[in-house]
Amino acid sequence: GAGVSQSPSNKVTEKGKDVELRCDPISGHTALYWYRQSLGQGLEFLIYFQGNSAPDKSGLPSDRFSAERTGGSVSTLTIQRTQQEDSAVYLCASSRRLAGGPLEETQYFGPGTRLLVL
Amino acid sequence: AQTVTQSQPEMSVQEAETVTLSCTYDTSESNYYLFWYKQPPSRQMILVIRQEAYKQQNATENRFSVNFQKAAKSFSLKISDSQLGDTAMYFCAFNPYNNNDMRFGAGTRLTVKP
Numbered sequence: 001g002a003g004v005s006q007s008p009s010n011k012v013t014e015k016g017k018d019v020e021l022r023c024d025p026i027s028g029h030t031a032l033y034w035y036r037q038s039l040g041q042g043l044e045f046l047i048y049f050q051g052n053s054a055p056d057k058s059g060l061p062s063d064r065f066s067a068e069r070t071g072g073s074v075s076t077l078t079i080q081r082t083q084q085e086d087s088a089v090y091l092c093a094s095s096r097r098l099a100g101g102p103l104e105e106t107q108y109f110g111p112g113t114r115l116l117v118l
Numbered sequence: 119a120q121t122v123t124q125s126q127p128e129m130s131v132q133e134a135e136t137v138t139l140s141c142t143y144d145t146s147e148s149n150y151y152l153f154w155y156k157q158p159p160s161r162q163m164i165l166v167i168r169q170e171a172y173k174q175q176n177a178t179e180n181r182f183s184v185n186f187q188k189a190a191k192s193f194s195l196k197i198s199d200s201q202l203g204d205t206a207m208y209f210c211a212f213n214p215y216n217n218n219d220m221r222f223g224a225g226t227r228l229t230v231k232p
Contacts, residue, residue, distance in 0.1 A: 033220075042122070042209055042222035043163075059219065089161060107220070109155075109163035 004110035006092050012116045013082055021077045021113045025094030032075050033107060034067055037089040046090075049075060082117045089114050122212050124223035131200045132231050138185075139195045139226050141210030149215035152186065152193045157225075158206040166208070169193065200230045 005024040013019050025032050034046040045059040049069040060066070064082075069075040079086055093107040121144045131137035143152070154166040169177045169186050176184050181201075185194045197204055207227050213220040 040224070042224045043211075043220075045219045045221075091161075091163065093163070106165050106168065108165075112161045114161075 004092055004094050004108055006090075006110040006113050008113055009111065010114045010116075012118065014118055015084060016081055018078065018080045019082055019115065021079075021090050021115070023075045023077070023092030023094075023110060025073065025075070025092070026108055027073075029094035029096055029108075030072065031095045031107075032069060033093045033095075034075070034077050035091045035093065036061075037091055037112070039088070043091060046077070079115075082115075084117050087115055087117045122210055122221050122223040124208075124210055124226050126226045127224070128227045128229070130229040130231055131197075133200055133202060135200055136196060136198045137200055137228065139197075139208055139210075139228065141193045141195070141223055143191050143193065143210075143212045143221075145191070145212065145214065147214040151213045151215070152184075153211040153213070153220075154182070154184070154193075154195045155209045155211060155222075156204075156206045157209065163209075167195065197228075202230050202232060204228060205230045 004026055007022045011019055030051045032049040035043040036046055037043050047060055047067045048056040051072055064080045067075060067077045089112040091109055091112045093109045095107045123142045125140055129137060150171045152169045156164045156166050167177050167179045167182050167184055169184055176186050181198045183196045193210060207225045209225045210223040211220050
């Protein structure tokens with residue numbers, strides 16, 4: 001595709017419900033990142049996928065957060081038992097960065113999913 | 119731990135004039151990359167410019183240029199001939215070599231006035 005796409009663009013949910021956010025990276029990009037952007041804040045790294053390798057989950061804030069990437073392409077970020085503090089914009093990015101390689105390649109961002117937990 | 123500081127929450131500039139956004143960072147790493155991203159109201163993060171720390175020459179992309187002072191750990195962005203379309207949030211970001219954890223500053227909201 002022409003760019004990174006994310007769905008839904010907006011999601012409103014009730015506290016305690018589970019949500020799934022989807023990311024379609026640019027075709028051919030092996031690296032995929034998830035970030036969280038809270039209101040008025042910069043971006044917070046959540047998780048990084050590289051090809052079929054085990055992901056770097058060091059940024060996930062709690063065990064309620066999980067993500068998977070099927071077939072090295074589409075990724076889903078799942079938040080279980082959502083809390084009001086989970087309200088934020090969730091951004092996905094992809095790049096051509098190779099496994100074990102330096103961050104030479106630019107990250108291309110999707111438009112994000114705005115999550116509101118009531 | 120790496121931190122990125124943008125000390126100007128908001129700035130404004132007249133169309134066609136020049137504005138400089140500041141960014142400082144704190145790290146013990148010697149090899150890293152620095153980025154400026156633009157986020158318009160559409161939320162799409164767009165790379166404006168990037169700088170490799172081992173390069174002494176300041177990066178330039180058309181109307182955008184940086185002043186990279188490695189010793190001072192400073193990475194400012196200069197926008198020349200400002201245009202209305204430059205209105206956006208601007209984020210400074212830092213990423214160590216071979217590390218997944220890109221750190222972003224809190225952002226500077228830039229408004230270009232006609």
